[in-house]
Amino acid sequence: VLALHRQSETPDPELIAAAVDGSEAAFTTLVERYQDRIFRLLGRYCRDQIECEDLAQEVFVKVFRKLHTFQGESAFYTWLYRIAVNAATDHLSRASYRRLRLVDDDAALDHGGDAEAQDPSAPLLAAERIAATRAAVDMLPEKFRTILILREFEELSYTEIAAVLQIQLGTVESRLFRARARFKQALERSYPHLLPAGAEAAAERPAR
Amino acid sequence: VNLSHTNLSHSDELLLQRHFDGELSSAEASAFAARLLAEPALQQRAQTLQSLRAGFVGGRTHGPRPRPNFAAGVIAAVRELPRLEQLERAAASASQVRLCQRLLLAAALLATVGFAFAAGLIGDERSDTLQAAPGAATQELDRLDAIARRLPPALSLPARPQPAAAQPAVPQPALPQAR
Numbered sequence: 001v002l003a004l005h006r007q008s009e010t011p012d013p014e015l016i017a018a019a020v021d022g023s024e025a026a027f028t029t030l031v032e033r034y035q036d037r038i039f040r041l042l043g044r045y046c047r048d049q050i051e052c053e054d055l056a057q058e059v060f061v062k063v064f065r066k067l068h069t070f071q072g073e074s075a076f077y078t079w080l081y082r083i084a085v086n087a088a089t090d091h092l093s094r095a096s097y098r099r100l101r102l103v104d105d106d107a108a109l110d111h112g113g114d115a116e117a118q119d120p121s122a123p124l125l126a127a128e129r130i131a132a133t134r135a136a137v138d139m140l141p142e143k144f145r146t147i148l149i150l151r152e153f154e155e156l157s158y159t160e161i162a163a164v165l166q167i168q169l170g171t172v173e174s175r176l177f178r179a180r181a182r183f184k185q186a187l188e189r190s191y192p193h194l195l196p197a198g199a200e201a202a203a204e205r206p207a208r
Numbered sequence: 209v210n211l212s213h214t215n216l217s218h219s220d221e222l223l224l225q226r227h228f229d230g231e232l233s234s235a236e237a238s239a240f241a242a243r244l245l246a247e248p249a250l251q252q253r254a255q256t257l258q259s260l261r262a263g264f265v266g267g268r269t270h271g272p273r274p275r276p277n278f279a280a281g282v283i284a285a286v287r288e289l290p291r292l293e294q295l296e297r298a299a300a301s302a303s304q305v306r307l308c309q310r311l312l313l314a315a316a317l318l319a320t321v322g323f324a325f326a327a328g329l330i331g332d333e334r335s336d337t338l339q340a341a342p343g344a345a346t347q348e349l350d351r352l353d354a355i356a357r358r359l360p361p362a363l364s365l366p367a368r369p370q371p372a373a374a375q376p377a378v379p380q381p382a383l384p385q386a387r
Contacts, residue, residue, distance in 0.1 A: 031279040043271035052272040060282040126266050133263025152264035
């Protein structure tokens, strides 16, 4: 148990070096450390749990094969995210469908929190907002969808996004701005009641 | 596209976005917070951004989760890698061998046909070209002229131009003039 505990605290570079030297235990620790984040990320692109598992396994196997090429110039997880995003977008283009409903929509209903005590309809509204957000994101072109996923779902900073997507900081900023504009348009078209009153009124005016 | 339908300048839009995303330095953030309090257009835009974010915030915790033995599955797949790579290499080699076989076969066929043609094994018994000895050609033309002479005047052919003086030995019967 102590060894396991120590291993779970081992920094990434040491685990990577050990994994490159052939340590299965070190690579297992890396997988266990990042599997939740990778699953969550890939879940934004996949239709169901099985598809997501297959894709996640493909990602980690690819990571294992390329691990010796990791130079440590960026954080390991941004390198990992890059592989995952590339695998997800390749997967989408292979399957030639735009990404689809996420796996776990019903779970949104469980998240009422304090609002539920005040307003019985709040959980339903929250669930609708989550589902509408996913649907609107799915309508976007891949590059806008990916940057919104990285920023809004995964909460990566501009610098991290730039490292994952291998683009300039200025490009991150402008692409994010355009992605939000497109996202807002999609939301206005399909779910105008989810926008605040001011924006809802503005939605009736044509976007420039 | 204007995100907020307000009259904010593009630089203000980007500044607000950076503020919203926590990308401003503390000094910049303080200055911008003061502007935000004073400018309703910025406030409206910030409210829109906030409402757009609400669905993302709610969805952050949702998504598929790995099975408890997912890592073990990955390790099993990794253990299979050498065998898979070997199979991939074997498949690639087999494919190259097949390609080489087809190229060799095509080359052999071409060589055989070329050799047979050169050796005269593939004769041109029925020539498609209009080649004949001058005498034979003249004879044939005469025969055609004779046929033409027998035709009614309306169907008869125009007069054949006299051949050059290159072949004076063969008499050229005159065709009747077409009218």
